Amino acid sequence: MRRLTISIDDDLADTFDKLVNTQGYANRSEAFRDLLRAELDSQRLQAYPKGPCVATLSYLYDHHERQLAMRLAHMQHDHHDLTISTTHAHLDHHLCIETVILQGRSDEVRAFAESVLAQPGVKHGKLHLVSLKA
Template sequence: MERFTISLSDELAAEFDQFIEAKGYSNRSEAVRDLLRKEIESKRLAENQAVYSVATLSYVYNHHERNLAERLTNLQHEAHDLVVSSMHVHLDHDDCIETLFLRGLTQHIRDFSSKVAAETGVRHSMVNLVPIKLALVQHSHSHGHFHTHS
């Protein structure tokens, strides 16, 4: 482990200590490590350098919209390699929220999320990407189709 020292003004150090306490960190080092990881991950995502991600995609939609539930289900089936799990909640008589848990190539997750958000009747969609490093194993089935598992 590498150590480094930083100098902070008394005011900034006091604010940082308040931040650490509010967030529940046990020490400054843990807080600095987390802040650095978040910044590095944000940069990787912004510059399309994060190859793999896990994500949640949440969206609200009107279940009375013609064929929308079926279209959304079909999109999920087409992206079966990305969609790990889904959760469906009835908000009121008309509206539902679904949250999909996704894993795979970051660009594929972004593309899929855009397709879902663009469906007529889908509102308030939000994707939360978390870049990860995966050890991928690729194999073929008897029918010659390749796919990847982490």
């Protein structure tokens, strides 16, 4: 491991320390490493939009919504090459939560996620995509 020394202005340092505390990091180094990884990942995704990735897609939906559960299952079958696994939990009489683990080309994973999230009745969806491009 290499030690880096950086200088930043007071306001930014205060804001960074607040982030370290509120996010529960053990120290600044760990927080900085995560910020750097996130930025590098974002740059990789921009540089290699068709590069390999893994991702989780999570969303809530009402299973009483007309045909929605069936449509979502159809979409996953149509993209079985991208869909590694799906976890489903029944939250109450109406609401379900699903998390889909995806792997494949970043642009294809993103397009699949966007089409799922665009379905009427799918709420609070979020894609977390991690580039595997070195």
